[in-house]
Amino acid sequence: xxxxxxxxxxxxxxxxxxxxxxxxxxxxxxxxxxxxxxxxxxxxxxxxxxxxxxxxxxxxxxxxxxxxxxxxxxxxxxxxxxxxxxxxxxxxxxxxxxxxxxxxxxxxxxxxxxxxxxxxxxxxxxxxxxxxxxxxxxxxxxxxxxxxxxxxxxxxxxxxxxxxxxxxxxxxxxxxxxxxxxxxxxxxxxxxxxxxxxxxxxxxxxxxxxxxxxxxxxxxxxxxxxxxxxxxxxxxxxxxxxxxxxxxxxxxxxxxxxxxxxxxxxxxxxxxxxxxxxxxxxxxxxxxxxxxxxxxxxxxxxxxxxxxxxxxxxxxxxxxxxxxxxxxxxxxx
Amino acid sequence: xxxxxxxxxxxxxxxxxxxxxxxxxxxxxxxxxxxxxxxxxxxxxxxxxxxxxxxxxxxxxxxxxxxxxxxxxxxxxxxxxxxxxxxxxxxxxxxxxxxxxxxxxxxxxxxxxxxxxxxxxxxxxxxxxxxxxxxxxxxxxxxxxxxxxxxxxxxxxxxxxxxxxxxxxxxxxxxxxxxxxxxxxxxxxxxxxxxxxxxxxxxxxxxxxxxxxxxxxxxxxxxxxxxxxxxxxxxxxxxxxxxxxxxxxxxxxxxxxxxxxxxxxxxxxxxxxxxxxxxxxxxxxxxxxxxxxxxxxxxxxxxxxxxxxxxxxxxxxxxxxxxxxxxxxxxxx
Numbered sequence: 001x002x003x004x005x006x007x008x009x010x011x012x013x014x015x016x017x018x019x020x021x022x023x024x025x026x027x028x029x030x031x032x033x034x035x036x037x038x039x040x041x042x043x044x045x046x047x048x049x050x051x052x053x054x055x056x057x058x059x060x061x062x063x064x065x066x067x068x069x070x071x072x073x074x075x076x077x078x079x080x081x082x083x084x085x086x087x088x089x090x091x092x093x094x095x096x097x098x099x100x101x102x103x104x105x106x107x108x109x110x111x112x113x114x115x116x117x118x119x120x121x122x123x124x125x126x127x128x129x130x131x132x133x134x135x136x137x138x139x140x141x142x143x144x145x146x147x148x149x150x151x152x153x154x155x156x157x158x159x160x161x162x163x164x165x166x167x168x169x170x171x172x173x174x175x176x177x178x179x180x181x182x183x184x185x186x187x188x189x190x191x192x193x194x195x196x197x198x199x200x201x202x203x204x205x206x207x208x209x210x211x212x213x214x215x216x217x218x219x220x221x222x223x224x225x226x227x228x229x230x231x232x233x234x235x236x237x238x239x240x241x242x243x244x245x246x247x248x249x250x251x252x253x254x255x256x257x258x259x260x261x262x263x264x265x266x267x268x269x270x271x272x273x274x275x276x277x278x279x280x281x282x283x284x285x286x287x288x289x290x291x292x293x294x295x296x297x298x299x300x301x302x303x304x305x306x307x308x309x310x311x312x313x314x315x316x317x318x319x320x321x322x323x324x325x326x327x328x329x330x331x332x333x
Numbered sequence: 334x335x336x337x338x339x340x341x342x343x344x345x346x347x348x349x350x351x352x353x354x355x356x357x358x359x360x361x362x363x364x365x366x367x368x369x370x371x372x373x374x375x376x377x378x379x380x381x382x383x384x385x386x387x388x389x390x391x392x393x394x395x396x397x398x399x400x401x402x403x404x405x406x407x408x409x410x411x412x413x414x415x416x417x418x419x420x421x422x423x424x425x426x427x428x429x430x431x432x433x434x435x436x437x438x439x440x441x442x443x444x445x446x447x448x449x450x451x452x453x454x455x456x457x458x459x460x461x462x463x464x465x466x467x468x469x470x471x472x473x474x475x476x477x478x479x480x481x482x483x484x485x486x487x488x489x490x491x492x493x494x495x496x497x498x499x500x501x502x503x504x505x506x507x508x509x510x511x512x513x514x515x516x517x518x519x520x521x522x523x524x525x526x527x528x529x530x531x532x533x534x535x536x537x538x539x540x541x542x543x544x545x546x547x548x549x550x551x552x553x554x555x556x557x558x559x560x561x562x563x564x565x566x567x568x569x570x571x572x573x574x575x576x577x578x579x580x581x582x583x584x585x586x587x588x589x590x591x592x593x594x595x596x597x598x599x600x601x602x603x604x605x606x607x608x609x610x611x612x613x614x615x616x617x618x619x620x621x622x623x624x625x626x627x628x629x630x631x632x633x634x635x636x637x638x639x640x641x642x643x644x645x646x647x648x649x650x651x652x653x654x655x656x657x658x659x660x661x662x663x664x665x666x
Contacts, residue, residue, distance in 0.1 A: 046505070105372075105381065
């Protein structure tokens, strides 16, 4: 398997050897298709942007004025990816995982700022490929790059990238809003993401837009599944309720089957699925399933649980006795 | 001198021992005064914000609709601060240096997302003090915290914080726009920031707002002095011009005098001054100085250079023969 270690022993091939001016010139060049001229793009103290992007104002004319969405997420070497991942895929992941948060809120992604923190020994060749992955995913998702910052990290072998992404929605879809009696639906398939989906997923922007258009009567709440179904479904539950899962209905991925082991545990705890988990009003499930099939005939939707009263979920507890939701710090200490 | 090493040898005192849930609970608590309830603040996939914040819409009713400004900057241990700096000052610096970019663009800071990347051994006590510095500076500058992300860094002894800050301005003040014949003015005093100003400065929001109100007839362009006057003044110069400095007029700080050495070099190369450097139309200098004194009688303003034709500046070159502008990567490799 090809290795993509971001660091170089040969100092003349490092970003340190380029110097800041050349480094930023390379970033500008890599991003020329996704970053408009300053001050809208890279190059001034701040990016200067219209309060509502033109492409969104047109879309929004019919309804209420849009609300602005903001999210931030990082992608760090040896944390979110390692040397087995191509630099293009690592860069694309930074964009896609932020866009997935905008999608889960029913928004259209708009513009972003990029902050890089890296030790001087990062390989310039690796870095250019990382940038091209960012550029490609920005085009794919309709994200404009507005600017950013580059800082050198102390020491060696350190590479961290952080994106702050803005989006707009006339009708944002929140995590809150689900009620007892609602059903939980999942898009696509879940589990086993380590085989492929970690670095090869398409944020569900169109689906999120569609779901927002059905809120709040039919669609009540939404989240993207990143930390795993176990942890993420809990974020949708109102106090004093739990989800009664139909374990047979959980859309376990082919990759989870290929990996084997406890498949329910894979579905609940693997994480990084980047699917949408949706709370639908109990009286609206027939309508929801019908309209979903009409609009997204290619995209599987599965009714996996019902929100019921009570804090306990003995069956889930038993099935996941050995499993724990992904917790960044707990898992590493 | 008190030391503030962010890392702890005692693993039970580390943020790693807290676990992600407790860690985020502490962040929420530290930020309860600056982060409104979700979805406007911490807690959902995205922060959901009005396209134009209420407090700004009122201000903007008279004039043109505001434009949105976005900036991002990081503060990293052993790069931007070390153990001699109190955690409160380090946290406040993250806010203030981002706000300074909004100020230099003539904007009002509005809302921010915070991305933290840190190794598990960061001391929880140190971290809480860092957060309280952020909260204090947010209140001071009128910044609302909208959300963020926490990621664990591999290894030990690593702490990096990145802010993405949004602001609004009806009339953004850019780096571009200066012309031959314009004069350059600096606010406050410059040089020797290492003694105090690095961690004790007030971003010039009110001054930036005032300057923007004078653009473009009187005030042509503006930048905040962070990398040093040498590098930052060059960003204001149109092609084929240079700045003819009045070296006697440069407002060298008391701290630069206290540090001693080549004071001109200190003024041009120390950096981290967080003063505004302003290009004023040649015909407007009398009006500009008069109106400045009326509006900011307490704030020194110094006419330090004239923009003239030609790429060369032999006197500056000679005076700074040994000095170089601060370049992140060059200085560290």
